[in-house]
Every structure is written in structure tokens, then in C-alpha cells.
Amino acid sequence: MQLGLIGKPNVGKSTFFKAATLRDVEIANYPFTTIKPNLGVTHVRVKCPHSELKINCNPRRGTCIDGTRFVPIDIYDVAGLVPGAHLGKGLGNKFLDDARRSKVLIMVVDATAKTDKEGNEGEGNPVEDVKFVLEEFDYWSANIIKKSINTKTKSTAEALEDGLSGLGIKRSHIESALKIKYPTGECLEFASILRKISKPLIIAANKSDSSDGTWLNKLKEMGYPVVPTSSVYEITLRKASEVGLIKYIPGASDFEIIKEINEKQKNALERIRIFLKKFGSTGVQEVLDYAAFTLSKMIPAFPVEDENKWMDGKGNILPDCILVEKGTTTKQLAYQIHTDIGNKFVKAIDGRTKKGLGANHEVEECAVIKISTRR
Ligand SMILES: Nc1nc2c(ncn2[C@@H]2O[C@H](COP(=O)(O)OP(=O)(O)O)[C@@H](O)[C@H]2O)c(=O)[nH]1
Ligand SMILES: [Mg+2]
CATH class of the missing domain: 1.10.8.470 (Helicase, Ruva Protein; domain 3)
Structure with a gap:
């Protein structure tokens, strides 16, 4: 995808x-x-089920910040x-x-x-x-x-x-x-x-930071979803966060200045804050999430090896979050994880209810699933 x-x-x-x-x-x-x-890797946001366990997860790819999982996905320029x-x-x-x-x-x-x-x-x-x-x-x-x-x-x-x-x-x-x-x-x-x-x-x-907004409504009248974005502001926030000037989570509606900064830096950041207040975010993350989930109808699923502890064999909690097409069955999910797991599929187990799920059961959004295989 x-x-x-x-x-x-x-x-x-x-x-x-x-x-x-x-x-x-x-x-x-x-x-x-x-x-x-x-071709690069970006991330889309998913609410992480780890909060249901009340312990933190250990993602193998991407990360989890305050209960929001950032799941990697490829993007083309x-x-x-x-x-x-x-x-x-x-x-x-x-x-x-x-x-x-x-x-x-x-x-x-x-x-x-x-x-x-x-x-x-x-x-x-x-x-x-x-x-x-x-x-x-x-x-x-x-x-x-x-x-x-x-x-x-x-x-x-x-x-x-x-x-x-x-x-x-x-x-x-x-x-x-x-x-x-x-x-x-x-x-x-x-x-x-x-x-x-x-x-x-x-x-x-894009460039909504320098636009008076006159085109926004006209674009919306075309019938496609429209999100005002400022790519340069998103870059500034991510860079400022990287060097420890601010605390900012991609897609957030605000940030916190955590270091002494000069007047010029402060002015630049406060201009960005006004944009965030007005539009809710820089728009970049919102576009990515909307494209990945709402438009392409993908859903996240969390395969685990231990359906009780939601761990893999090494003790990592909720190690993987994979994006599958809505309507994907448990057996298709097994094949997506690995051909071998698909071939040896016996049944799936719902990590929440602990009930067995057949091969044709449709994977639910944010499902925590164990795939049982024969040896
Ligand atoms: N003000 C503003 N300028 C932007 C924004 N995004 C890109 N630009 C500027 O637009 C110009 C073209 O950007 P670029 O990414 O190379 O466009 P591309 O040809 O579509 O890839 C550059 O001067 C960028 O700095 C934005 O969000 N706000
Ligand atoms: Mg270009």
C-alpha cells in the first residue's frame, strides 16, 4: 500500500x-x-490498543506516543x-x-x-x-x-x-x-x-500559511475532500522537535517550547501556533491519515503470538501493526504476515474475547489477533 x-x-x-x-x-x-x-516512509496514526492492557507496547517499526501508534507506510513524490x-x-x-x-x-x-x-x-x-x-x-x-x-x-x-x-x-x-x-x-x-x-x-x-483562504471553498465545491496544509510549518515543527527546542507530536494542534530560544525563533514558532489554532494542525498528518484510512479503506490489525499477553515470542507487547484492506479474512491476514503462516493456518483467536475465529472471519478494525498454525 x-x-x-x-x-x-x-x-x-x-x-x-x-x-x-x-x-x-x-x-x-x-x-x-x-x-x-x-520514495520514502511516512507514518499514519492509529489508536494503540496497549492502553487496554495498561502497559506500554514495543513496536518493531514506527513508534507509539501517548497511546497513538505511528505506523509506517510508503509514500511517493x-x-x-x-x-x-x-x-x-x-x-x-x-x-x-x-x-x-x-x-x-x-x-x-x-x-x-x-x-x-x-x-x-x-x-x-x-x-x-x-x-x-x-x-x-x-x-x-x-x-x-x-x-x-x-x-x-x-x-x-x-x-x-x-x-x-x-x-x-x-x-x-x-x-x-x-x-x-x-x-x-x-x-x-x-x-x-x-x-x-x-x-x-x-x-x-498547500501553502495555506501564505494564502488568504479564498480558494478553499472553491476547491471544496469540487466534491473532493480538501485539507488546508502548510508543509513548511510541518518541517519547521519536526526539526524544532528533533533538536529539542519544542515538544511536538506530528499532527498535533499545539506544541510546547521546552528550551531557551531567541526572539526570532519565538516569533516564527508563534506564527505557526496561530495557524495551528486556526486550522487544527498543519494538515500534513491529517491528509496522510485520511488517505490511508478513509479513502483507501485500510484498517489496522495487531497480530500477536500470545493472545493473553498480546506479545510475540520474545515478550514484545503488540510488536506489529499491519494495515489490511477492509474485508480481509483471518486467513488472508495470516498470508499477509507470512506465506508459511498462511499455509499452516488452523484458526485465529481474538485477543480480546479469546474466542476462535474461522478462516473466513473478517478481521475487525484494530483487532488483536493470534493465528494458530499447525507444525
Ligand atoms: N509558504 C509556503 N511555501 C511552500 C510550502 N510548500 C512548499 N513551498 C514552496 O514552494 C516552492 C516549491 O516547492 P517544491 O516542494 O519544490 O514543489 P514541487 O515542484 O511541487 O515539488 C518552494 O519554494 C517551497 O519552499 C508551504 O507549505 N508554504
Ligand atoms: Mg518536486
């Missing part, structure tokens, strides 16, 4: 990416922050899109190669409207930017759709499945899209519906 940041150039995708993947002092135990230059990308302008192909991996799309826009469509300084229109980026996406997939239908002798759904599997588009998505009536009968129309079904979108109205 990956998140992808898309948008035209200069809206702050890389800055958002840096904010999201920056190692806060408290999340620093994960060794690989950046895997490739544009996708190359910027310019108008005409589907015709090969800019880094069109690179964009598409990255975007296909993403299950949900985070569209970063410049809420100050001070960059034109190519990302140069000038007059902009974030609503039009969202439209053209999505249009480029649709033109490009429409081309693939045309090719797959023309070259294959299979049924339409099958041909499309072959052509589009590389984009992370599933058969079920295609079937839902084929059920809809298309007034113009054009490929582009179909591509657009298919995108809406297969790649849910959230808009990060």
Missing part, C-alpha cells in the same frame, strides 16, 4: 514529501527514511504534471509510472494561486489545476484503454483488465465502471469514471 503525491510543478509536493518523511526525534527508530529519492503530459510533455511517463503504484492520490495544489499551470510564478487557479491534472491522467489512461480494446480479442472487461493491471486498477473497478451509461460514449469519459472508482483523491491545499 502506497500513497502518491501528485500535482503540477512548484505546488510543494517535494516539501510535503519531506515534511511527511522527516524523522521526528520520536519516530527516529525507523532506519530507512528514504528508500529512493522519491510523483513527478510534476504539466498540460500536455499525456503527449509526452515534461516528465509525463515518469509521472505515470509512479502514479500507478498509488492506491489513493493526494493532489497537492498551491492555495495561494501564485503559480501558473507550468508552475512558474504568475497568476494561478487551483481549481483549474486540479481539473487539468486529472484530465491529463484521464487522457493518458484513455489511450491505454483504446489500445487494450483494439488489440485484444477477449471480452471488454478482460481486455481492460490486462491493459490496466499495471495501473493498480482491478477487475472489480472495471466491472463497476462498465455498468455505468456513457452519454458521449467516449473513451475519455470512461477513463474518468474508472479513475474516480479506482483512485480516490484528496486535495492538500
Whole structure:
């Protein structure tokens, strides 16, 4: 499961990416922050079940701060899109190669409207930017759709499945899209519906620290979820926290100054505090959580080896939190943990009720689960 940041150039995708993947002092135990230059690890928030035990957990990856588990998830900083990308302008192909991996799309826009469509300084229109980026996406997939239908002798759904599997588009998505009536009968129309079904979108109205907010409502009228963000503020807070100037938990609505700081630093931080008061947070973490859970319909699950103590074999409490698709069964969960555990699956045990759960039982949100295996 990956998140992808898309948008035209200069809206702050890389800055958002840096904010999201920056190692806060408290999340620093994960060794690989950046895997490739544009692929990194960020974290999404889950309420940790450890409070039910009244003892602290020992996460193997990510961390747990005051009962909030920060669970690692991959994030892509996708190359910027310019108008005409589907015709090969800019880094069109690179964009598409990255975007296909993403299950949900985070569209970063410049809420100050001070960059034109190519990302140069000038007059902009974030609503039009969202439209053209999505249009480029649709033109490009429409081309693939045309090719797959023309070259294959299979049924339409099958041909499309072959052509589009590389984009992370599933058969079920295609079937839902084929059920809809298309007034113009054009490929582009179909591509657009298919995108809406297969790649849910959230808009990060970035640079909101420097915007008067006029574009926020217009963006919201587009029907997608919109979160005002300040990626630069998130970076400042994480860095200040890393060097011990402040106590700040990513996504929080406030921070605490814990060291002597000079007037300039204080002024900068107090400006950020005003933003947090106004919007509730810098927005970066909110976008990530929304994308990972609400949009992609993932749920967290906590596999354990000891269903009574919620430990692994080494005595670590709630060592793992894994994200699975809603509807995942206990047996599928077992396979996700390890092929061997899936193959030797006997039953699952609910760590709260201690009841046995069959192979087809759907994993519940925040379930603590032991998988029993045969030798
Ligand atoms: N004020 C403000 N500027 C930002 C923010 N995020 C990015 N920028 C600035 O926008 C410019 C483009 O940022 P960059 O991340 O390179 O954009 P990208 O081309 O979309 O990856 C840089 O000058 C950033 O400092 C933000 O949240 N607030
Ligand atoms: Mg960039």
C-alpha cells in the first residue's frame, strides 16, 4: 500500500514529501527514511490498543506516543504534471509510472494561486489545476484503454483488465465502471469514471500559511475532500522537535517550547501556533491519515503470538501493526504476515474475547489477533 503525491510543478509536493518523511526525534527508530529519492516512509496514526492492557507496547517499526501508534507506510513524490503530459510533455511517463503504484492520490495544489499551470510564478487557479491534472491522467489512461480494446480479442472487461493491471486498477473497478451509461460514449469519459472508482483523491491545499483562504471553498465545491496544509510549518515543527527546542507530536494542534530560544525563533514558532489554532494542525498528518484510512479503506490489525499477553515470542507487547484492506479474512491476514503462516493456518483467536475465529472471519478494525498454525 502506497500513497502518491501528485500535482503540477512548484505546488510543494517535494516539501510535503519531506515534511511527511522527516524523522521526528520520536519516530527516529525507523532506519530507512528514504528508500529512493522519491520514495520514502511516512507514518499514519492509529489508536494503540496497549492502553487496554495498561502497559506500554514495543513496536518493531514506527513508534507509539501517548497511546497513538505511528505506523509506517510508503509514500511517493510523483513527478510534476504539466498540460500536455499525456503527449509526452515534461516528465509525463515518469509521472505515470509512479502514479500507478498509488492506491489513493493526494493532489497537492498551491492555495495561494501564485503559480501558473507550468508552475512558474504568475497568476494561478487551483481549481483549474486540479481539473487539468486529472484530465491529463484521464487522457493518458484513455489511450491505454483504446489500445487494450483494439488489440485484444477477449471480452471488454478482460481486455481492460490486462491493459490496466499495471495501473493498480482491478477487475472489480472495471466491472463497476462498465455498468455505468456513457452519454458521449467516449473513451475519455470512461477513463474518468474508472479513475474516480479506482483512485480516490484528496486535495492538500498547500501553502495555506501564505494564502488568504479564498480558494478553499472553491476547491471544496469540487466534491473532493480538501485539507488546508502548510508543509513548511510541518518541517519547521519536526526539526524544532528533533533538536529539542519544542515538544511536538506530528499532527498535533499545539506544541510546547521546552528550551531557551531567541526572539526570532519565538516569533516564527508563534506564527505557526496561530495557524495551528486556526486550522487544527498543519494538515500534513491529517491528509496522510485520511488517505490511508478513509479513502483507501485500510484498517489496522495487531497480530500477536500470545493472545493473553498480546506479545510475540520474545515478550514484545503488540510488536506489529499491519494495515489490511477492509474485508480481509483471518486467513488472508495470516498470508499477509507470512506465506508459511498462511499455509499452516488452523484458526485465529481474538485477543480480546479469546474466542476462535474461522478462516473466513473478517478481521475487525484494530483487532488483536493470534493465528494458530499447525507444525
Ligand atoms: N509558504 C509556503 N511555501 C511552500 C510550502 N510548500 C512548499 N513551498 C514552496 O514552494 C516552492 C516549491 O516547492 P517544491 O516542494 O519544490 O514543489 P514541487 O515542484 O511541487 O515539488 C518552494 O519554494 C517551497 O519552499 C508551504 O507549505 N508554504
Ligand atoms: Mg518536486
